Amino acid sequence: MDSSPLDRTRAIDLLRTMETIRAFETRIEALFKQGLLPGFVHSCAGQEAIATGVCSRLDRADCITSTHRGHGHAIAKGIELDAIFAELYGKAAGACGGRGGSMHVADFSIGMLGANGIVGGGFGIAVGAAFAARYQRREQVAVCFFGDGAANKGTFHEALNFAGVHALPVVFVCENNRYAQFTAASRTTAVADISVRAAAYGIEGDSIDGNDLLAVIDATDRAVARARSGGGATLINMATYRHSGHYVGDAEQYRSREEVAASRSEQDPIQRFTAHIVAAGVVTESEIADVRLAVEARIDAAQQFAEAAPFPDPATAMRDVFTEAGS
Amino acid sequence: MGSRRMTFGQATLEAMQYAMDEDPNVVVIGEDISWGGNFGQFRGLVDRYGPERVVDMPISESLIVAMAVGASAAGLKVVASMSFVEFTLGAMDEIVNQASKFRYMFGGQVSVPIVLRASDGVRGSSGAQHSSSLEGMFCNVPGLKVVAPSNGDDAKGLLRAAIADPDPVVYLEHKQITGQRSEVADGDHVVPLGSAKIVRPGSDISVVTYSNMVNHALVAAEELASLGVSVEVVDLRSLVPLDVATIAASAARTGVVLAAHESWTFGGFGAEILAQVRECVPDQSQLRTHRLGARSAPIPFSPTLEPAIVPGAADLVAEIRRILAV
Ligand SMILES: Cc1ncc(C[n+]2csc(CCOP(=O)(O)OP(=O)(O)O)c2C)c(N)n1
Ligand SMILES: [Mg+2]
Numbered sequence: 001m002d003s004s005p006l007d008r009t010r011a012i013d014l015l016r017t018m019e020t021i022r023a024f025e026t027r028i029e030a031l032f033k034q035g036l037l038p039g040f041v042h043s044c045a046g047q048e049a050i051a052t053g054v055c056s057r058l059d060r061a062d063c064i065t066s067t068h069r070g071h072g073h074a075i076a077k078g079i080e081l082d083a084i085f086a087e088l089y090g091k092a093a094g095a096c097g098g099r100g101g102s103m104h105v106a107d108f109s110i111g112m113l114g115a116n117g118i119v120g121g122g123f124g125i126a127v128g129a130a131f132a133a134r135y136q137r138r139e140q141v142a143v144c145f146f147g148d149g150a151a152n153k154g155t156f157h158e159a160l161n162f163a164g165v166h167a168l169p170v171v172f173v174c175e176n177n178r179y180a181q182f183t184a185a186s187r188t189t190a191v192a193d194i195s196v197r198a199a200a201y202g203i204e205g206d207s208i209d210g211n212d213l214l215a216v217i218d219a220t221d222r223a224v225a226r227a228r229s230g231g232g233a234t235l236i237n238m239a240t241y242r243h244s245g246h247y248v249g250d251a252e253q254y255r256s257r258e259e260v261a262a263s264r265s266e267q268d269p270i271q272r273f274t275a276h277i278v279a280a281g282v283v284t285e286s287e288i289a290d291v292r293l294a295v296e297a298r299i300d301a302a303q304q305f306a307e308a309a310p311f312p313d314p315a316t317a318m319r320d321v322f323t324e325a326g327s
Numbered sequence: 328m329g330s331r332r333m334t335f336g337q338a339t340l341e342a343m344q345y346a347m348d349e350d351p352n353v354v355v356i357g358e359d360i361s362w363g364g365n366f367g368q369f370r371g372l373v374d375r376y377g378p379e380r381v382v383d384m385p386i387s388e389s390l391i392v393a394m395a396v397g398a399s400a401a402g403l404k405v406v407a408s409m410s411f412v413e414f415t416l417g418a419m420d421e422i423v424n425q426a427s428k429f430r431y432m433f434g435g436q437v438s439v440p441i442v443l444r445a446s447d448g449v450r451g452s453s454g455a456q457h458s459s460s461l462e463g464m465f466c467n468v469p470g471l472k473v474v475a476p477s478n479g480d481d482a483k484g485l486l487r488a489a490i491a492d493p494d495p496v497v498y499l500e501h502k503q504i505t506g507q508r509s510e511v512a513d514g515d516h517v518v519p520l521g522s523a524k525i526v527r528p529g530s531d532i533s534v535v536t537y538s539n540m541v542n543h544a545l546v547a548a549e550e551l552a553s554l555g556v557s558v559e560v561v562d563l564r565s566l567v568p569l570d571v572a573t574i575a576a577s578a579a580r581t582g583v584v585l586a587a588h589e590s591w592t593f594g595g596f597g598a599e600i601l602a603q604v605r606e607c608v609p610d611q612s613q614l615r616t617h618r619l620g621a622r623s624a625p626i627p628f629s630p631t632l633e634p635a636i637v638p639g640a641a642d643l644v645a646e647i648r649r650i651l652a653v
Contacts, residue, residue, distance in 0.1 A: 128400070
């Protein structure tokens with residue numbers, strides 16, 4: 001683990017975000033298994049360091065595009081927990097008024113331009129946001145989160161090429177968890193490290209351990225600084241692993257129990273970060289326990305809010321297909 | 328206010344200039360855009376507004392639309408030249424899954440003010456992949472507006488309305504008429520989306536149509552007038568939103584409706600027009616509804632085959648004579 005100096009407040013903030021994502025995903029998974037949530041959900045448990053580390057280095061006005069596995073990105077970017085929880089229940093008080101659900105959580109007020117149910121759907125949108133920022137002379141960056149599977153979409157090529165041509169302020173973050181649904185990346189992708197493709201687009205490439213929060217932060221700092229200073233786009237391969245199945249309920253026949261257990265015990269980004277900050281004397285075990293308690297209480301409250309919130313009125317189902325006059 | 332003769336393409340160029348002069352956040356993107364586009368509809372824009380605002384795009388159709396979506400969500404208004412309408416198919420994912428759904432799916436948080444300009448229709452042996460009219464596909468998708476002007480004056484006013492509109496608009500420009508000259512009103516003017524126009528009043532039959540088929544219908548109407556048949560031609564101009572009231576009123580007056588278009592009849596927009604008429608005209612007893620469109624085949628290249636698939640003025644004359652038994 002990188003030894004960048006970390007002060008206590010910052011370490012606790014980072015830990016709180018990772019723990020919030022983990023607790024959120026754990027709770028959602030349990031609720032879904034009890035049949036209490038509509039639709040289907042994808043958990044990002046195990047990948048918290050990436051969302052947390054990247055978003056911790058962004059300003060509110062910076063934009064992100066997310067994926068079908070997007071709860072962590074939304075939480076790390078600052079979405080209200082009540083709003084995302086209620087959205088997953090399809091409630092009117094949800095971030096999207098219950099119109100979107102798990103795969104379409106968005107909060108444009110904080111630059112969270114949407115989770116996306118279309119794999120590879122975020123590349124061009126992030127490029128568009130970066131283009132707009134450049135055009136309007138705003139010092140903003142756009143970050144596109146995507147999976148190793150999405151890297152094989154044509155949209156990847158089209159977007160990275162254009163970002164390269166125009167040196168756009170965009171950071172492409174590959175959350176490389178080595179599987180796309182049930183298929184190992186080695187069966188579909190000729191290179192294990194997606195960042196080697198950066199050279200083909202004339203942009204910078206970087207490759208790091210995505211379960212190491214401090215490495216994520218360092219890589220993000222480099223890429224964001226490059227983007228803000230006019231140095232253009234970066235493609236970062238962040239190696240990680242998802243603890244849960246592709247979706248909640250996945251029988252996971254495509255990977256061994258041992259592989260999952262080993263990653264959970266040795267590569268867990270939260271355990272690694274807490275071990276590091278405790279060993280460095282930045283925070284104590286009891287402070288970490290306090291963070292966890294507070295996070296659980298916050299998740300309880302969000303769940304209660306979501307459960308108590310009313311469903312949307314069916315009479316509103318036709319609203320916002322188009323922009324209504326005066327809105 | 329006066330008017331000048333100019334091509335349909337030049338008329339759209341005037342609308343672009345009014346829109347770009349008015350709002351610095353209007354940008355134009357597309358392949359070969361700084362060379363004026365395939366039909367010259369963008370000629371000179373780059374000199375006037377610069378390459379940051381008139382952006383040459385790689386041959387990356389899905390990026391063009393996705394970037395328009397992302398940039399518009401971040402505060403711009405993007406006019407994207409898609410060139411031939413067939414090329415939008417490479418971006419159909421972005422059009423249908425992103426652009427059309429963004430506002431609704433995200434609970435009204437954001438609007439997507441983009442205009443996708445695409446050239447459609449037959450122009451004489453352009454072949455199967457450069458002759459289609461695909462409005463039926465777009466009209467089937469909630470969240471998209473669709474316009475298809477038949478002449479330069481409407482082209483200018485509808486483009487102005489399309490760019491001002493907060494939602495995604497598919498702007499279809501028929502390539503046969505892009506270079507044709509007609510009278511275009513001077514100055515800035517807007518044709519509101521969703522307003523059809525009766526371009527020739529008549530009493531025996533209502534031909535409800537749009538895009539270049541309007542021009543064929545006017546030729547047919549002139550020819551039929553010499554046989555004593557009075558044809559009313561309704562130019563829809565905008566397909567979504569659709570001016571049902573004007574169509575229904577015309578249908579109620581004449582009692583006979585012929586919905587006509589270049590695109591395929593089967594599953595086509597004509598069926599929607601007729602269904603709307605059936606739903607909206609109070610007295611159905613005397614109402615007759617017919618449609619004319621392309622036969623269900625890709626559009627062939629050979630000059631003898633193309634008109635065997637896609638109808639024109641002569642087919643309209645024959646069809647109207649058959650319907651009215653004259
Ligand atoms: C265009 C498209 N194709 C296929 C799918 C079905 N699908 C959903 S998630 C997924 C795997 C994506 O893998 P990856 O990009 O690695 O993301 P991860 O699930 O590993 O986070 C697939 C194939 C989809 N949603 N969209
Ligand atoms: Mg993956």
